[in-house]
Amino acid sequence: MSDQIKRNSRNTPRRRNFQSDVQDCLNILDRHHEEMHVPEKRSAGRPARKPLNRNGQPPRRKTAAPERPENRRPAGRNVCRVSAEVSGMKRKKQQYRKYNKVFQAVNASVCALLLFGIGLFLLIAKRQHGFIDSENRNRAEFPSFSVGSYFSGDYTDGIVRYYTDTIPGREKMRSAANRITAHFGFQKDDVSFYGNTVQLEKETLSEDDSAVTSKVTVYIATRTTTTTTDTETTSVSSEDQSSESSGSGTSSTTSATTGETTTTTAMTTKVRTQMADEGEILNNIIVSGRGTPNVRAMPMFGGRFDIGKRYAEVLNKYKEMVGPTVNVYNLSAPLSSAFYMPSNLANKFSDQHDCIKNIGNNLKDVINVDVFDTLESHKDEYIYYRTDHHWSTLGAYYAAQKFAEEAAVPFADLSTYEKKQTDNFCGTMYGYTKYLEDLKTYPDTYYYYKPSNQYSVRYFNDSFQKPQESTLFFEWAKGVNCYSTVLGGDKNIAEITTDVGNGRTLVIIKNSYGNALVPYFVGSFEKIYVVDFRYVKVGMKDFFKQIGATDVLFGMAISSCYTNQHINAIEEIMK
Amino acid sequence: MVFADLFFIYLFMPLCLLIYFLSGSIKARNTVLLVFSLIFYAWGEPVWVLMLIAYSFLNFKTGMLIGRARKKHSPRAAKRALMLAVIVDIGVLGIFKYSGFFAENLNALLPVSIPVPRIRLPIGISFYTFQTLSYSIDCYRGKVKVQRDFGKFLLYVSMFPQLVAGPIVRYSTISSEIDRRNTSLKDLSDGFTRIICGIGKKVIIANSLSTVVNGCFGTRESGYAGVGNVSALGAFFGAASVALWYYFDFSGYSDIAIGLGRVFGFHFDENFKYPYLCDSITDFWRRWHISLSSWFRDYVYIPLGGNRKGLARQCLNIMIVWALTGFWHGASWNFMLWGIYFGVMLLIEKLFLLEKLKKLPKAVGHIYALFMVIIGWGIFHFDNLHALGLFFRALVCANGNPVSSVITRSILFSNIFLIAAAVLLSLPVRQWIRKFAVKNEKSYYVAKSMGIVVNAAILILSSMMLLNNTNNPFLYFRF
Known part of the structure; x- marks a missing residue:
């Protein structure tokens, strides 16, 4: 290396390109000017007076130098013909060039100041932690180091994500940035789209598909063992309830005594990979009524019939698995865009009612609870939120009422519930629309209805272990979390024991739409188990047997029924 | 990183x-x-x-x-x-x-x-x-x-x-x-300016254009679910947005690279020279991804014989080089198709079209070149041949799709200023400003000062937009 440094730079050929040629021309012009003129000092405002030329005459107005032998540019390397206009431009530029360095210095300083200043601030500033209200998620934490996580790239990804997520003032700045980028265009037709808007082909339901009607049969199954280490056990033997239960096929004994029982080892735990959350499916948002108190943000829905058919087939497999002694139901909840679509967009998206019927047409022995017409008849009531992607507790009430009819269980009227409310509910749409301020200005009100009969609630973890007593309503929830007032969250398995002595045990396999249904079943079933297919880690086959399920309800938003990833998850937890 | x-x-x-x-x-x-x-x-x-x-x-x-x-x-x-x-x-x-x-x-x-x-x-x-x-x-x-x-x-x-x-x-x-x-003051200042311009191109313009494109055609993950139903105008408009998106994304990254090199004292060659000013496909490839096309020229075309072994061999050489150029962009048939598409266009131009274009007004060549380039970007974008077929059919309303639809109109209008700015910035605005500003001293200083202010503004706005870590598509995962 030392001999290369020693070598004179003149020996290595200078790289020639367009830039170097122009620079050479400028250098020649520079020298030419210096020979011709001596710049005189001048006071501000007075234009420079050019000195007389060789012939004692004032310089000509024309910017091109006259073609005289003395003026001909020296021959040599890299001479290019510069046009008159360009040379004039260059001449003017020569006059300002003395300040170029100043501008460069200022520019470099400003940029360096910003880079280093903000960089330093971000390094030493106290980072934010915890929950982001408007995005309904927790901020990233600094990842813990492990050789595995480093080599998989997760560690470095985690650091970058942490760095960006925990910046103080992040949400305010994001919202400010979005206010600026909102000026990228203007809204037409009072409708704006957010997220990845895409139009799917509108399929029509064929008239030939006959609806397979299923009737509910009231069975009470036997329970096998219980899993808790608590002292409380529930054991029901088939003799207590009469009616037709003819041997469920299980040969294991029912334990009628108290005391510890063993956990069934047949419970298989499953580890699930990252799954698309509802927010990612509901990525297409339509907003109508901006600037008015009726502003409404709605998730769009696009569903392909073949995917709905696949969903129905998974439910059919469940029915086959549980056999004739357990009733299986499907309740696909429509999204708000089914009822509140602005007129200029009517018929542009998949028809949600047809999609529900499509599922029904492909179900076999599973009861399809079609709540569409029920909800439509109440659509002037507050059945969907405007700032959140969920249905309201009132909308869930009407859907639950329809379900109770089909399931032939008692149902408590709304008047028997205690009505409570939480104000200022600005839901998930605020984040999905990238902080549309109208939604914050005109938020929803969260009403919830507490049943009047006696019940107790326990929450198990997602492997159905470690139960803890708790409540059904988390009344301190506020802000974007209001919807989680019922059940608190989705990650636990909830068990509700009521004073309804009809021996029916309901399992709801759900996504977040199903949460709102649960309070209304407190007056209908003796026991309710709430399972979120996205998070549960036990296999449903043994779970149903263990708890003695008599009714299994798949209650979720219709978007999940038409999303492959969620259908896969429902199928996976079956074993 | x-x-x-x-x-x-x-x-x-x-x-x-x-x-x-x-x-x-x-x-x-x-x-x-x-x-x-x-x-x-x-x-x-x-x-x-x-x-x-x-x-x-x-x-x-x-x-x-x-x-x-x-x-x-x-x-x-x-x-x-x-x-x-x-x-x-x-x-x-x-x-x-x-x-x-x-x-x-x-x-x-x-x-x-x-x-x-x-x-x-x-x-x-x-x-x-x-x-x-x-x-x-x-x-x-x-x-x-x-x-x-x-x-x-x-x-x-x-x-x-x-x-x-x-x-x-x-x-x-x-x-x-x-x-x-050595890093002179000019290197430092120009380097920083270049870096910030690159960041702005990528974050402010390219990222925003990607949502426009996904609005027309659907995301890559969804298999371009919307391309079967997009209106004809939407398909063309989407392809034009793809053209602008890729230009600002790639040239933005090149700008950052060249700027960074400059700050450290290295002088890289220009990679993009206002490609959408082209007046023929030949001209386009002298302005787009110059480092790649010159690489193929010097290390594949010339060793193959270039144009020194007769016309037939030259045509073959051109086709080989362009098939390889396309293929370099990704391991998928649509990329090779893209390369061959341009190879054919270049052949046609070399054989007779360029001379014809010289006789016509420049605008004709310009429109023709832009049109062909935009179609080419459609080929480049859809890495799924089925979706590509649907795209072509959508262009001519052969999918049963309308000429125009409310969704694509809405996407267009809610991004119209962005697209206008993108089109404007793909032209040599800087040189125009310079030419205009040199007219007198005051405008020169004002222009220079505004340049510094604009730098700071671009950096700050880009940083704010980067807080949203979910919309930052990285097109180089195939490279």
């Missing part, structure tokens, strides 16, 4: 600059750059960084072999060493990038069932393999002196400004600057 990210802009880059400029000698500065470049690459590829080092070492050694053979005036030994280098370089690229593609296609064509390797592509492999190839071939041709210091060679290969996203910098461009360079 990616350039358009707060972590890079505010932590990695300032730290690197600080330590670089605190270092006195060139040797120290080179070491600093090398260390930071390896950290940069290892950040995203903790495993493949080792392969990068080993691969560089192999090329370093073959370079020395070539040098030794040339000194001994034995061309055959030199050629053997070159062949070795070429086999290693192309082999590495082929295995990592194309093995899955070949296996899949062999399985489809022949009655065999080869297991399809699913190797995740190490980032930047297409760039650094081409760079080392250029070094080896230039050594063989005697155009550059063999680099005898492995540290400096590794610096050339792994330098973080151009490692991940180009431009393809030839060794001959910077060989002297590795040993002697």
